[in-house]
Amino acid sequence: MGFTASVSDTSLFIKTDNNDIIILLLYVDDIILTGSCVTKVQLVVQELSSVFDLKDLGKLTYFLGLQIQYKPNGDIFVNQSKYIKDLLHKAGMDSCKPANTPCKPDNQMIMTEGELLSDPSSYRSIVGSLQYLTFTRPDIAFAVNTVCQHMHSPTEVHFGAVKRILRYLHGTMQHGIVYSSQSQMNLTAFSDSDWAADLNTRRSVTGYIVFLGDNPISWQSKKQTSVSRSSTEAEYKALAHTAADLAWVRHILRDLKCVLLQPPVINCDNMSAIALSSNPVFHSRIKHLDTDYHFVRERVQQGDLAVAYVPTDEQTADVLTKGLHSPAFIRHCYNLKLGTPSLD
Structure with missing residues (x-):
């Protein structure tokens, strides 16, 4: 039918017809179909229905547990x-008491803390x-990532952390992400790490968005x-993970024929890590770092990526690395x- 499979995402297929683009996203036998021309999208539906037993459910409102709402101003709420x-x-x-945050501030769990659950199947x-x-x-x-690390031998303490997440969800059941239709076509990211945060292994936690x-x-x-030997090393590893994800997103956008007018920017709150990404002299001090992480500096030097400083209070990725007090948590959310569907 003229579609090309995306190299970056095996579920994504793209078809270009003159100046129009048609995008097909496939999951087993569920399909999302969209494009710049409604008529050409309908032609694809008709062609598919001539070969397969197909049911057209119309405008996307529900897909694999995700609910989609459309606002008059063109924004989408998921x-x-x-x-x-x-x-x-x-x-x-169903009737639990809501919690303000999904985990306690600076929440740290010991692997052997508490009695083992007699039946861990419910936890898992x-x-x-x-x-x-x-x-x-x-x-x-962050809270879900923490409880996932105790799947093999969960205890009552770990189950308490799971219940805390559920209590938070009970109070924020209607929350979701508002996607603006007026947003610009540029990529920015926030990268953060919490050095040696895991008390069981002393490994750091990476968070990025x-x-x-x-x-x-x-x-x-x-x-x-x-294990990272310094906070700078932990932050630099987080930068590398963020840069790799940005590269993947850029490939997806390229498949969708979307052109970025300027290089992506990663916001980091660690000045030493930023210096390492742009100044080769500093690299003699961290020869113990795996060479895989040096590709950040290469991309910065080639102009494919920029790394900028952001104050810790404005570091949105902070919510992905540790438990926060309610005011900071709400600000980052x-x-x-x-938000909720009632937001403008």
Whole structure:
């Protein structure tokens, strides 16, 4: 039918017809189809229906647990309120007391703390469901990443942390991400790390979030694979992970025929890590760093990437690396474009 498979995402297919573009996203037997010309999109639907037993559900409102609402000004609101409601019912927490944050400030859990659960299957099932929720809820990404690390031998203390996340979700069930239709076509990212945050292994936590204009499109909270000997090293590793994700996003945008007018910018709150990304003299001090991480500096020198300083108070990725007090947590959630359908 003239579609080309994306190299960056095997579920994505693109077709260009003169100045029009048609995009097809496939998951097993569920398809999202969009494009710049409504008539040509309908022609694709007709051609597919002539070969397969196809049902056209019209404008996208629900897809794999994601609910989509359209606002009069062209903005799109995406959330998973029905999924959360079903999860709370499954966990028997339909009427629980809401919590202000998904985890306690500076939350740190010991692997052996508390008594082992006699039946860990419920813990694993709920945590697995919470992982899927992070698709539209970056605010719980750090808390979910923390409880995921105890899947093999969860204790009552770990289950208490899971219940805290569920209590937070109960009070923010309608929250989701507002995507602005007026956003500019530029990439910015926030990169952060919490040095030696894991008390069990002393590994650091990486957190980053990528914005297309004002819209968050990619984020992650993850424990680093090796121990860092300094906070600078931990921050630099986080920069490398963020740069790799930005490269992937740029490939996707290139497949979608979207042109960036300026290089992506990574915002970091560590001056030493920023210096390492641009000044080769500093590299003699960190020869113990794996050479894989030096590709950040190469991209900066080639002009494909810029690294800028951002004050810690304005570091949006901070919410992906540690538990925060309620005022800071709420401020960062606002920066993540998290809100409710009633927002303008």
